Every structure is written in C-alpha cells, then in structure tokens.
Amino acid sequence: MDIKNILTIAGSDSIGGAGIQADLKTITSYKYYGMSAITAITAQNTMGVQSSLDIEKGMLRDQLISICEDVLPDAVKIGMVANHQQVEVISEIIDKYLRDIPIVLDPVITSTSGFNLTPNATVEKMEEILFDKITLITPNIIEAGIIYGKKIEKLEEMKEAAKILYERYNTAVLIKGGHLKNSKDDVLFDKAGLSVIKGENIDNENTHGTGCTLSSAITCELASGKSLYDAVFSAKKYLKGAIAFGFDIGKGRGSLYHMYNLRDKNENKL
DSSP states (O other): OOOOEEEEEEEEETTSSSHHHHHHHHHHHTTOEEEEEEEEEEEEETTEEEEEEEOOHHHHHHHHHHHHTTSOOSEEEEOOOOSHHHHHHHHHHHHHHOTTSOEEEOOOOBOTTOOBOSOHHHHHHHHHHTGGGOSEEOOBHHHHHHHHTSOOOSHHHHHHHHHHHHHHHTSEEEEBOTTOSSOOOEEEEETTEEEEEOOOOOSOOOOBTHHHHHHHHHHHHHHTTOOHHHHHHHHHHHHHHHHHTOOOOSSSSOBOOTTGGGSOTTSOOO
C-alpha cells in the first residue's frame, strides 16, 4: 500500500471533534500517516469554545521546519490560523518546501457556537499572501460571505461568489452549503468551471467538526492522485458516512465518528 504522509496545520480541539484531532482521525481513517503543526490551543467541548491561546510564530515555524526537514508531506491541510504572523510563517514554509503538492485551506473564522477564532486582519493577510498558493479553499457560506464581502444565503449566490473568488485569487473554491435552509449542496469552482455537488440532510445533529473533517478528507483524496472534483465527491461520501453513523457524545452538538469505515462489518452500530 502507498502510505501518504499528510500534514495538518491547525488548532487543537480539547474535546477531539474538530481541529488537529479531527484531521488526524480522518487521515488515519484513510490509512495514511498524519503529522501536525499546532497554531492554537483551545478549550472547547460540544457546547462551544471557552477560550483560545495562540501559538507563538517562532514555535509554529519550528514545528513546520522540523517536519519538512525530515518527512516532506505529500499533501497539506490548513485549518485555523490564529493571527497574521502565522499566515506569514505558513506562506514562507510553502515557498520553501511545499510548492508542488496539494494544499487545502479551510478558513476557520468563527466556530459554530459563534466564538471568533480568526481576526479580520488574519483573514486579510491570508487573502493577500496565502490564497494564491493554495490548491483549494473550502469556506462555508458564512466564511465565504466574509471573504466575498457580501452575505450568502442561496445556492445562486454561492455560485456567483465561487466564481468571483476563483477569479480574484486564481484558486479553486469549494463553498459548503451545510448552512443552507433548503439544501446541503456544495459549489465548486475551479479551472474546469462551475460544479454543484449534491448533498443531503442526514438525521443527526451531532456535526461538530464537519468542516475540518471534509477538508482533511479532500486533502487525503488529492494526495491519492484524484482530480479536484473526484476528490471533493469522494470526501463528501466519507463525511456522509461519518455523520450517518449516529455517534452521540457530550451535552451539546456532538462529534462525528471518524473511524466508522475501519470498523468490522459485523460490529453493530453504537
């Protein structure tokens, strides 16, 4: 088996449902080898984010250099970037080590519970020096609206925003429709043009970490050599299974069960 080395650059989630923990679980579920550089330590659970502590930029740089000087990754997923200095560090590392591999950026701006994880200055710095170095950015409609500069509420608005963002940054864009009222369709715009990738409602409110999980799954699919459309399509299928498994943990919006596809087929569901 060709075991790919996947690097995730993101924040730590103490409850284990999102961030670095969700990324590494997803990478493991693909039977790949996961590596991590942590941008922030958060105190959070299924009910929300209580606090967050940024990792100093020098420490982030040291983590990334330590990894890349020893085990060069086959693909990279970037999640929560805590401040604009970290954006500069990540941009430098991409230029030095990572220019020729797939890089997926999930711009984690706010948590589902409303906690502000990424300041506006950080988003602006990503737009300025990072977006054009990325293979795919994967904002949800709220995050896409912040980057686009206009609120997005409908599928047609997603299509318009994806096209404009692609042209603005010369970077493929996947706008996720999980927050839409009437559908769960995603919109992909890349060099092949516009694609609508169908989604469906699943009867499970425990969806903590879906964005992190999807972007990590896409990263793994790209590492395997799939086209962008096929990678997104397959990753959505994996995500659907993780949600549909029906895992229930915590007092609030619980996490997915990332390892569902590795369970023995004779095991009963939880």
